[in-house]
Amino acid sequence: MRIASRSVWIGVALIATGPIVMVTWRHWEPTRIKTALAMPMSLSPTVRSVRSAEFEINMDYLYVISVQMRRPFPRVLEACLAGPREELYNCNTNPIIKAQWRLWSDGRIVAQGSSDSIKPIPAHWVEYGAADDPLLMRTIGYFGGKPGRHYVVDVVFNGDLASLSGSDPKLVVEVPVTYDEEEETREFILFGVAALMGFFGLIMLCFSGIRSLARSYFMV
Numbered sequence: 658m659r660i661a662s663r664s665v666w667i668g669v670a671l672i673a674t675g676p677i678v679m680v681t682w683r684h685w686e687p688t689r690i691k692t693a694l695a696m697p698m699s700l701s702p703t704v705r706s707v708r709s710a711e712f713e714i715n716m717d718y719l720y721v722i723s724v725q726m727r728r729p730f731p732r733v734l735e736a737c738l739a740g741p742r743e744e745l746y747n748c749n750t751n752p753i754i755k756a757q758w759r760l761w762s763d764g765r766i767v768a769q770g771s772s773d774s775i776k777p778i779p780a781h782w783v784e785y786g787a788a789d790d791p792l793l794m795r796t797i798g799y800f801g802g803k804p805g806r807h808y809v810v811d812v813v814f815n816g817d818l819a820s821l822s823g824s825d826p827k828l829v830v831e832v833p834v835t836y837d838e839e840e841e842t843r844e845f846i847l848f849g850v851a852a853l854m855g856f857f858g859l860i861m862l863c864f865s866g867i868r869s870l871a872r873s874y875f876m877v
């Protein structure tokens with residue numbers, strides 16, 4: 658009887674653990690800070706530097722520092738988007754802006770770099786979003802975020818800032834666009850493990866029930 662009772666409890670535990678894990682994941686995952694900073698900027702030939710407010714990160718993950726904007730785009734960028742895809746590449750050969758950045762935490766510099774030093778892919782304008790509402794993103798740097806840390810980033814811009822007149826650029830710190838794909842993969846694996854746990858728990862309950870019935874039958 659002790660073996661049967663143990664099997665029942667293990668089976669129940671396996672069946673219950675799966676949903677508990679999934680519910681915990683669904684409540685925990687939205688608390689992850691994917692976009693840590695989205696700060697509007699006012700750049701001009703006379704205003705070439707910005708310093709962000711303090712922001713927090715709660716994931717041990719790679720974060721991207723970028724300049725992003727939506728319509729209305731500067732005319733020079735609008736011309737790129739209006740033409741064939743090759744035009745966007747041609748415009749990138751002479752990017753409108755370049756940047757040097759420094760990342761601060763606890764009063765000291767923990768990372769720094771420039772938009773021209775990113776390897777292996779040059780940090781040029783990339784188009785995202787829907788065709789009727791495109792988003793232009795110019796990556797200027799990366800850094801490894803640490804959970805619980807607070808950061809400040811300052812950026813000095815160079816280049817043809819006058820051409821950005823009339824636009825609404827933002828300084829953004831966020832996880833890469835590939836994060837959502839990786840997140841879906843993790844959730845799929847977690848769901849599979851939870852389903853397997855429930856399946857084996859059900860088998861153990863069935864096995865325990867069959868054993869109890871068999872013992873009762875032979876005892877009669």
